[in-house]
Amino acid sequence: MVNTVAIIGAGLGGLSVAQALRKQGINAQVYEKACLLRPVGAGLSLVPNGLHSLEAITPGITELLKAAGSQTQKLTLHKSNGELIGQKSVTLQEKYGQPMLQIRWSCLQEILASQLPSEAIHLDHRCIGFQQNQKEVQVCFESGKTVQADVLIGADGLNSVVRQILIGDGDPDYAGRMSWRAVLKYSHPKLLPHEVMSMTASDGKIFGFFDLGSGYVFWSGAALCPEGNIAETAAEVKSRIQHQFSGWAEPVQEILAATNVENIVERPICDRPPLENWSQGRVTLLGDAAHPMVPLLGQGANTAFEDAWELAQCLRHASSIETALANYENSRKPRTQIIQIRNAVGAKRAYKADSETYLAKMMQQTQLSDAEFEEWLYNYKPSLVNYS
Ligand SMILES: Cc1cc2nc3c(=O)[nH]c(=O)nc-3n(C[C@H](O)[C@H](O)[C@H](O)COP(=O)(O)OP(=O)(O)OC[C@H]3O[C@@H](n4cnc5c(N)ncnc54)[C@H](O)[C@@H]3O)c2cc1C
Incomplete structure (x- = not known):
């Protein structure tokens, strides 16, 4: 048909x-x-509903994805001054038969494209x-x-x-938030394997660090901004995010300093109603x-x-x-x-x-x-x- x-x-x-x-x-x-x-300068979280779907489409693919990414075992939440607010173990694999997997976007796209x-x-x-x-x-x-x-x-x-x-x-529709993100090879004593660390402040700003495996880290920051306009140059993008997160505890300043300006992606967060x-x-x-x-x-x-x-x-x-x-x-x-x-x-x-x-x-x-x-x-x- x-x-x-x-x-x-x-x-x-x-x-x-x-x-x-x-x-x-x-x-x-x-x-x-x-x-x-x-x-694309990004990492992605894959979770049981998405992984079960990919496995149904291509049996065996989740093993390739797991080998290319990092299975998250722990989530931690900190204040912008570094103080720990809370932490929890991730038990999705035990409960739902698939893990929470962090993977480089480019790896995921490559693995999907290689099936065709x-x-x-x-x-x-x-x-x-x-x-x-x-x-x-x-x-x-x-x-x-x-x-x-x-x-x-x-x-x-x-x-x-x-x-x-x-x-x-x-x-x-612009949702009132700008986001900045990048992937780089990076290590810091506060960033542990198989961990996602988030930092937050009362003005709505958030900053996350995601271990992607093989020495790669994905960072992502977001802040409330009345205008959703994008900066004109890569250097301006970097100075914008450094300004938004100035004064935040390490490893924020160090990872921003270590990120090549050309690799930072700035995007307004948008959606549409159903x-x-x-x-x-x-x-x-x-x-x-x-x-x-x-x-x-x-x-x-x-x-x-x-x-x-x-x-x-x-x-x-x-x-x-x-x-x-x-x-x-x-x-x-x-x-x-x-x-x-x-x-x-x-x-x-x-x-x-x-x-x-x-x-x-x-x-x-x-x-x-x-x-x-x-x-x-x-x-x-x-x-x-x-x-x-
Ligand atoms: C900061 C951020 C973090 C995110 N984190 C996650 C996460 O952790 N987990 C998760 O599940 N999702 C996450 N998402 C959402 C996820 O990235 C998207 O939902 C997903 O990529 C959508 O896939 P898609 O194939 O529908 O669209 P896209 O990935 O946008 O792909 C669309 C494709 O169509 C092409 N295209 C567009 N117009 C045309 C045209 N006219 N002709 C031909 N080609 C065209 C584009 O070039 C592109 O390749 C995140 C999104 C953002 C912004």
Whole structure:
């Protein structure tokens, strides 16, 4: 029924859904605007729901990921002056069968890309539009090239072009926080292997250090800022973050001083409110294009992996493309909305109160304890979902 699928975006969502579809015998082709899959200066937390999904797509992949990253065993929280506020052991592996894994973004992307034949990834292909009819969807690229497919998946991230054509809801919302991050080879007596150390201050600033294994550390800082404008030069970015975190205890000053200016990524944190629908005809969305969220719970990529597994199962099992995409959306929307809302509650985001259902769900989430939410989140088992 479905022979060819065009996927826009070779991010974590696009690569994983391509692999999930190809495992079902579907010819999935990925189109990416970048000319190179360049390393992004970041690390990522993978947790049981995301890891179980990746393992369902590619049995054995989590062993490769574990070898490339670092399993977190302890979380510590400190004041900005270094004083310890609290600490806890991470027991996700024992409770949910997968660990909390910190990994370099570039390693993860490389491992996902290496599962696909190189001819299935088309770099330097910026999608600018599509048209669909009852037989096919035609995708248009900036170069003037077009391709035909049975299904189009927009996995093109927060500023998705596919979403703009499908939904047309404009730019994402700035969530009032700027973030800065970098990955470097670094050691410091206060940064221990298998540990994530966070520091916080009463003005809403946070700074985290994540051991990524193999001597790499990922640091990430965020601060409330009324404007979400990006600095013009790399040197300005570095002086901004040094200014934001001046006076914070070590190892903040030392790691900032040791980080090459060119490696620091500055980004405004953005999201969008949950969508009512994200598929039409032969076209659907996945990952950040469908349900972007502030990175409070570290679930953006993890939920994209869930999407990837479920969409491939729906396309395999349903009687028609429209039924498959409806099944996918009906399965994914309730879960991702809860996670978007939980993020919004935690980050004190106020969306336009546009529906009673949304407000009711928001109320429910404020009443659910962190432990209850964690159990629901991490107990996700891809193989138990009904896709037909
Ligand atoms: C500071 C920060 C920390 C985070 N930490 C975590 C974490 O610990 N755990 C977690 O699960 N998530 C985390 N996230 C979220 C996570 O990074 C995203 O949710 C995830 O990368 C989304 O994947 P995606 O494939 O949907 O989109 P993206 O990763 O954005 O990929 C989209 C791809 O589409 C391409 N593209 C865009 N437009 C076009 C076009 N027109 N034509 C062709 N290609 C196009 C882009 O170049 C890109 O390669 C974090 C996010 C931030 C900002």
